[in-house]
Amino acid sequence: MNTLAIDTSTRTLSLALAIDGKCVSYRNFVLNRRMADAIVPHITAFLRRRGLGLDDIGAVVAGRGPGSFTSLRVGVATVKGLCFGRDIPVAGIPSPDAVAAAVAATLGKTDPKLCVISDARRGLLYAATYRIEEGRPLAAGSCQLLPWKELRRQLTKPVVFAGDGVTLHREDIVKAFGPDAALTDPKFVTPQARYLLPAGLAAIKDGRAADAATLEPLYLYAEDCQVRP
Incomplete structure (x- = not known):
């Protein structure tokens, strides 16, 4: 199974890929543009390097934060978009x-x-x-x-x-x-997706993963509080 790990809790977009439980690739991108504009193109290019596409992903491990409000929202929304309709399990792990x-x-x-x-x-x-x-x-x-x-x-x-x-x-x-x-x-210093994989893969294996509808960012500020990175 191909498992994509992603963390967007900081200005760094961190990605990792595990194949059959082993991490085979990881990249960290310090973004100079909005996360919303960059995240999908970076994921697509990251997977393409391994000859894969979004439809080849069988599970997702997502960093839930806490961290940047905007980046977390974008990351969670992207994971939901990837998983909805594909019946892909997702394991949310604190960043x-x-x-x-x-x-x-x-x-x-x-x-x-x-x-x-x-x-x-x-x-x-x-x-x-x-x-x-x-x-x-x-x-x-x-x-x-x-x-x-x-x-x-x-x-x-x-x-x-x-x-x-x-x-x-x-x-x-x-x-x-x-x-x-x-x-x-x-x-x-910053959360790296490859280090989310062990806990995420264990959660998926043990049946503790969920569907994308239940994935939520970990906010510790009040939801209406706007603290920008």
Whole structure:
């Protein structure tokens, strides 16, 4: 089965393709134009490189956010358009899980707590905390929307941080948790679709995937709040 993974929670459009459960291709595109104008052409070209078209996709793994309102809406709408009428299952995965999976795959089997943070604007962060066991990230709660000071009060050493919020709060992280707590490797900054695949493929295999009608973005701000990237 051909499985397409997609994340649009940031300005980066991230795509990955798995064939029979193995990731065979991935690309990340930093977009200089509107996501709505770019997403379908990029997906089409990405698949064409493997000799595939949209009708060859048998399942979709989609990053649900949180993140950019507009980009998430466009991404979810695109997934719905791809899946409707084709009876394609879709697994929605929180986007921070991709960053957590990248960290877990790199750091080893057992490490300190991990907190993935991203800039939510207005002085707030999106934050998701994990523990890493046997090389896999296990969520230690739901994603939160909160200021750094509140997040700092919730966490204790040892903990490491990843995500684009690390750049924003690097000095705070180092001061509170030490110089090794801030992870700055590029693959730990934005969610990459290839790291959504393991959780998404497992959900599809276990029957936990859904149809496109039930896929919704993960918004932590009020729905009428307009915060632009």
